[in-house]
Amino acid sequence: MIAPKTEKLTPGTVKLACRNVWKLFGKHPERFLAAHDNRPTYEQIREAYYIGATRDVSLEIYEGEIFVIMGLSGSGKSTLVRNMTRLIEPTAGEIIFDGMDLLKADEKTLIDIRRKKMGMVFQNFGLLPHRNVLDNVAFPLEVQGMARFAREEEAEQMIELVGLKGREYYFPRELSGGEQQRVGIARSLAVAPEVWFLDEPFSALDPLIRAEMQDEFLRLQKVLHKTIVFITHDFDEAIRLADRIAIMKNGEIVQVGTPETLLLHPADAYVSEFTQKVPRAKVVSAASVMTPLDSASPIPPTVSPVAADTKIDALIGRFINQQEPIPVVDASERIIGEISMQNALRVFIGEEAATHGC
Amino acid sequence: MGANEICSFAGFYKTPPVPFAPISCPAAEPDAESIEEMVEMEPVDRSAPLIRAWRRIWSELKSAPVTRWIWVAVLMTWVTTRFIDPPWMAVYPEDWVLPFKDLLNRLMDWLINDLSFGVFTFKEMTRSVAWLLEWPMTWALGIFATGVDIATGGGQMLHIPHLPWIAVVGVAAILGHAGKGWNLALLAGSAFLYLAVFGQWESAMMTLAAILISVAIGALVGLAIGIVTAGSRRIEAWVLPLLDLMQTVPVFAYLIPILFLFGFGPVSAMIATIIYATPPMVRCTMLGLRATPPEIIESGQMIGCTRRQLLWKVKIPAAMSELMVGLNQVIMLSLNMVIIASMIGAGGLGYDVLAALRRLKIGAGLESGIAIVVMAIALDRLSQAFACKAPVNLRDATFLKRHAHSLLAVAVILGGYALGMIFPVLMNYPETWEVTTGPFWDGMIKFININCYDQLEWIRSGLLLTLLMPFKRFLIGLPWLGVIMALGLVAYRLKGFKLAGLVVALAGFIAVTGFWEKAMITVYLCGIGVMLSTVIGLIIGVWAAKSNSMSRVINIILDTLQTLPSFVYLMPVVMLFRVGDVSALIAIVAYAVVPAIRYTVHGILNVPATVREAAVVSGCTPYQTFWKVELPLALPDIMLGINQTVMLALSMVVITALVGTRDLGQEVYIALTRADNGLGLTAGLGVAFIATITDRLIQAWTESRRSHLGAA
C-alpha cells in the first residue's frame, strides 16, 4: 500500500474533511470491517467477496479551492463524493463539514445542510423530465417552501447566469446535452451553496462542448468563489481546472497535490501514467526549473523578470530574441533564481531537472 | 462466421444433445456423470437385471432433452392405465376426496356469523365498507344517469337532472382534442354519439358512472399498494403471489363471497371489479417507481427533499407514463368485467347483455354488446392518448390558452344544461330519433341459419367428431396419478425439485378436492383452444412479420380484439353454432389468439438481421431460412405468447360455462347460482392452479431455452 503523499499548499480553513472513510459493498460490511481491525487489505476484501469502493480515505478540502478527484472508471470517485454528501452511507469514518461530523447528523439536520449549503451536478444531469427549465431550476427553492413568484425570480437569475435566457419553458428533452447540463448547474447553484459537488459533469458531452463548458465553469468560479469538489477521469480536464488533485485507485487515494507536483513528483507509476501525455510546459512553472540563486548575492536584473508561478509555456517565447537567462522573482519582487533557455527547453522534451518542490 | 454453420447450427437445435439447464440439475455435474458412466460400464454388476435396466434408462434419460421426457411420461401413464390396473390409480376414488369445500364453507360461515371484533362484527364491518363505497357510486350515478336530489331547507327537494347527452358528447370530444388532437376528438365524440343514436344512452351512462368510480378507487388503491410494495422487498414477497392469485382465480369464484359479505347490488359489483382490475396498477406503479433513474432520485435528495417530497415531487411524476399505462389497464379490465358484474347487481349495458342472452334475444344482446365495445374503444384511446402525452412547451400562453380545454368543458356542460332546459331534445335523446339494429342482426342470423345450416352443422359435427371428442376421451382416460407424476418429472427435468414439488402439490390439490375429471375437461377445452390459437397465431404472425401493410391491418384488428369484453365473443358464436363445446372452443380461440400473433411477430422481427443475412448468403431458400433460422430463434418469444394464450384461454373457459360446457368453469358457475362459497372457491382455485402449473412450466422451459440460445 502506498502512503498518500499529501502536502500543504494554501493552508486556508478546512471546509470539508474525510477521516478514515470506508465504504464496503457486500453482505455485512460493518462486521467484516470490525473483524479486520478496521483496516483490511485490498486482498482480504477481495477474498471475502466485498467491494472496497472507498478505502481508508482521509483528505481535507479548503475553503474556496477547486479540488479535483480523479481516477479510472470504477476507482471509487462517485462513491467517495456520495460519501461526502451522505447519498451513500459510509461504512466507517468521519465526514467533517464546517467542523461537525456529518455522519452524526440526524435526518432533519442533513436535509437542512443539503438545502442550504450543498449543491450537486450529475453526470447524466438528473433533471426532472416532467418539469421545464424554469421549474427544474426553481425546484430546490420550491422544496424549501419559497413562494412561487420569489423562487421563479431567483431561478430566472440563475438561468441567465448560465446563459439559457429565453429557454425557460423548454423541457429537458428539448435541449441538447450541453444545455441540459447548464440547467443542472443552474439548479445546483440556485440555493447559493457553500460547497459545490460536480460528478463528472462534462463527461457526457462531446469535446468541443466540453471545452466550452469548462471555460464557462472557470468563469462562474471567478464570480462565485465556491468550495468545489470536482470529479473527472480526464487528466487534461483536471489540470485545467484544479487547484489540487487527488488521484484514486481501487477506492484509495494514491496522491494529493497540485497538478505540477503530480507531474514532477509522481508517487508511483500509476500517477505518472496519467501525467505522461500532458503538455508539460503548460503545467510546469518557472520556480520548478530555475537555478536558485544565493540570496546573499542578489544580481540586479538586466532583463525584466518573471513571477515564480509563471508557466514555462508563457515565457518560452522570450528566448527567441534573447540569450540571457531570465530572472525569477517571488511575490515580494525579490529575485530568487534564474531560468536558462536550456532549462526551459528541457521541459518540452520532458527532461527537466526539478530543483524545487512547491 | 460461415453461414453454413448457422444453418446447421439452427438444425442442431432440433435434437439438442446437450442437457438443458445444468444449474439446478445435479445430474449435470461432471463427477456425478462420470460415476454414472462407471456404473454403466462395470462388467460385473450383481444387481437384479430389472434394476440394471432401470439404471441404463435413467442415465440415458438424464441427458435427454425435455421432449423425450414428455414422451416417456406419456408412455408411462399409458402403460399404467393398460396393464397395471388398480382402479384407484386411474380414477380418483370418491371416498378419498377431502372435504376442502365444506371447510371453506364453514370458514365463511364463521366469518359472516361469528367473527366479531368486540364492538362490531365482521359482517357489520364489511357492510359499513359497502355503505361507505355507496356514496361516490350514488353520486356518479346521479350525475350521469338518474339526476341528483339535493335537500334544500323546508323539506323541499331540488332535483338536478343528469348531464345532458349533448354535453357528454361534447366533453368526450374536448378530452379527445386535449389528448391527441382533432382525430381523437372525432373518434371520442362519435363514439358517444353512437351510444345516443343507437338507443343505449341510459344504460351506457350507468355503466360509465360505475366504471369511473371503480377505476378511480381501483387506481388509487393500486397506487397506494404499489408505493408501499416498491419500498420494501419484504412486503413485495407477500404482495406478488397475491397479485398472481388475483389474476388467475376466475372472477366467478370470488363473486359468491363478495355477495355474502357485501350484499347484492352495484357496490358488490364494484368491489368485484376493483379486485379484478387493480393488480396491473400495482405492478405498473412498482415498475415505474423502481425504474426511476438513480441520478434523478439523488438529485432530489441533494436538493434536500424530505421523504415525502421525494415521493410526490420526484418519483411519482417521473413514473407518470408507467402510471398512466396502469390506469389504462385498469379501465380496460373494468370494462371487461361489465357483464360479469351485472350478475351480482350492476345495472347498465352489462345487465342488458345478460338479460338479452338469457332470453335468447340475440339482436338486442348484440346491440348492447357493441355499445360496450364502442365505449371500450373510446375510453382506451383516450387514456392511451394521455399516457403517451409529453408535457407541452406553453411559453407565451395566457391563462385562457393554458386552460382552454377545461374552460371549454365547463362551458359545454353549463351550456348543455341551459340549452337542455330550452330544448328538451338536447337533454334526453328522443326515442323517435333512435335507430335500432336489433332486427337487422336477428334477420341476419336467421338468414345464415336457414341458408347455411348444413355447412355450419357440417363444421360443427366435423370438429366434434374428429378433434374434440377423441381428445376429450383421451384426457379423461388418463390416470390421475400418472399425470401428476409425469408433470412432476417434467418439472424436475426443467428446474429441479422445487418446481416439481410445487407442480405436484398444485395438481394434487385438484385431485384430492375431487375435481379431477372436471379439471381434465377444462384442460381439454383449453388445450385444443391453445393449439388452434397457436397454429392460427403462427400463420398470421409470420404473415404479418413478413409484410408491412399486412402488419398494419393486423395491428388494428388485434387492438380491437383486445378491447372487446370477453362475453362479446360468445354471442355471435352461440348464434351460429348453438350452445356446446364447439361454440366454447371458437370463443376461446377468438379471445386467446391475440398474444399468439403478437409474440410471433415480435419474435420473428427480433431475429438479428445479421443472422438472417448469413443464412441467405449461405444459400438457404426462404423456406429453409424460416424453418432453420428464424423459427428456432423466435421460439422463446413464441412460447411466451403461448403462455399468455393459455392464461386468456383459461379465463375464457370459465365464461364459456354459460354456453354449457361441463368443466371446472361450470362448477364455479353452478356454485354461483347456488350461492355455495366452498364449491366456487375450490373450483376457482383449481382453475388458478392449472394456470399456475402451465405458467411455471412454460416459463422454466423458455428460460432454459433462452440461456441455450445465449440470450439474456
Ligand SMILES: Nc1ncnc2c1ncn2[C@@H]1O[C@H](COP(=O)(O)OP(=O)(O)OP(=O)(O)O)[C@@H](O)[C@H]1O
Ligand atoms: N451499489 C453498489 N453495489 C455494489 N458495488 C458498487 C455499488 N456502487 C458502486 N459499486 C462498486 O464500487 C466501485 C466504485 O464505483 P464508483 O461508481 O464509485 O466508480 P467511479 O470511479 O465513479 O467510476 P466511473 O468513472 O465509471 O463513474 C466499482 O467497482 C463499483 O462496481
Ligand SMILES: [Mg+2]
Ligand atoms: Mg462515477
